[in-house]
Amino acid sequence: MDNRDRAVKGADLKAVITGFGDSLLLEQGLSASTVSSYSSDVKLFLEYVSSRHKSERDFNSDDISAYLIDGGDSAPGSAARFLCSLRAFCSYLKRERVRSDDPCDKITNPSIVRALPTVMSEECVDAFLNAPDLSTYAGMRDKAMLETVYGCGLRVSELVALRFDSLNLTDGFVIIRGKGGKERLVPLGENACYWIETYVTSARSQKDPDNSSQFVFLSSKSSKGPKPMTRIAFWYRVKAYSKELGITSDITPHTFRHAFATHLLNHDADLRTVQMLLGHSSLTTTQIYTHVATRRLHEIYDKTHPRA
Numbered sequence: 001m002d003n004r005d006r007a008v009k010g011a012d013l014k015a016v017i018t019g020f021g022d023s024l025l026l027e028q029g030l031s032a033s034t035v036s037s038y039s040s041d042v043k044l045f046l047e048y049v050s051s052r053h054k055s056e057r058d059f060n061s062d063d064i065s066a067y068l069i070d071g072g073d074s075a076p077g078s079a080a081r082f083l084c085s086l087r088a089f090c091s092y093l094k095r096e097r098v099r100s101d102d103p104c105d106k107i108t109n110p111s112i113v114r115a116l117p118t119v120m121s122e123e124c125v126d127a128f129l130n131a132p133d134l135s136t137y138a139g140m141r142d143k144a145m146l147e148t149v150y151g152c153g154l155r156v157s158e159l160v161a162l163r164f165d166s167l168n169l170t171d172g173f174v175i176i177r178g179k180g181g182k183e184r185l186v187p188l189g190e191n192a193c194y195w196i197e198t199y200v201t202s203a204r205s206q207k208d209p210d211n212s213s214q215f216v217f218l219s220s221k222s223s224k225g226p227k228p229m230t231r232i233a234f235w236y237r238v239k240a241y242s243k244e245l246g247i248t249s250d251i252t253p254h255t256f257r258h259a260f261a262t263h264l265l266n267h268d269a270d271l272r273t274v275q276m277l278l279g280h281s282s283l284t285t286t287q288i289y290t291h292v293a294t295r296r297l298h299e300i301y302d303k304t305h306p307r308a
Contacts, residue, residue: 013050016057017043020092029181041085057098061106080109118255119262124247125150128256131241137203138220142237144192144199145217145229149253151192152176153260153278156253160229162216169193178279186277261289 021039024030030038048067049059064086068079083104090102120128129146133139149159158176166175172188188196196216205211207218208226215228234253242251261274275286 013043013046016046019096020089023092023095024088031179031181034179037081038085038088041082042089045082045086057093059103061103064103064107083107083109118250118258120251120255120259122259122263125256125259125263127245127247128238128241128251131245137206138237140199140203141217141220141229142241144195145234145237146256147192147195148174148188150256150260151189152186153257153264154186155257156231156234159253160215160217160231160234163214164216165214167196167216169197176279179281182279182281184276184279258289261286265289 017039021035024035045067049063087104090104093099132142174186174188176184213226217229219227219229238253264274275283280286
């Protein structure tokens with residue numbers, strides 16, 4: 001293959017990936033991060049197919065199986081994600097009438113054993129909530145963020161993206177735009193309302209005196225105007241508090257979401273309500289927390305019952 005053929009082939013591959021990404025974004029309404037992940041998976045696979053001297057549109061189930069062994073990650077979780085991306089791509093090719101068959105039909109998804117999430121005790125959560133230094137801007141902001149992420153069970157991406165137009169402190173609720181653009185209404189407890197209002201009225205103006213930013217939680221390090229907190233920045237704040245408290249287990253911002261769900265179930269919430277609060281599209285995803293809550297009950301029983 002000469003350089004001109006390679007250039008044509010590269011341009012054709014780019015056009016296919018671009019069309020696929022546009023379809024996911026515009027027709028299916030998937031998030032930009034999901035579109036990026038799917039497109040990246042498919043691009044790597046098509047490059048692998050090309051390396052086997054085949055057309056990018058002329059792959060079959062054997063090529064998929066070979067890629068999982070030779071060119072991809074055969075771990076169940078990674079393989080399942082890749083197959084999800086490729087199934088979407090094959091559906092796209094059929095809709096566009098590029099091909100009439102679906103080579104993914106003969107591929108079975110790997111069995112995935114879901115690990116139980118790390119869950120903090122209520123005492124550990126209390127320690128985190130009391131850790132920030134309220135005499136500083138960062139401490140006041142972190143206090144409000146920790147109260148909110150635990151009080152509402154938010155994903156960290158939802159927390160840092162929180163805007164004033166989604167917040168109702170008077171009636172105590174927040175409108176969350178989660179995965180796939182789905183909206184859900186989540187109650188805001190008294191503690192979260194109090195600390196958000198305290199942060200906004202007493203500290204936030206230090207970073208945004210003109211109230212020009214629509215984001216609630218602002219970075220403390222930006223020198224070019226108010227900037228929202230990022231997921232990575234909040235992750236580092238949680239890690240700093242873990243070190244300060246002498247906690248050696250792996251606590252992340254997402255651990256507060258796990259704690260939210262498990263503590264609700266421990267206090268007799270029903271699974272369907274927890275599903276709605278977390279924004280899970282399937283009850284199956286939420287059911288993992290019943291195992292965590294049951295395990296916790298057994299631990300308490302074994303520790304406290306005289307006949308255990």
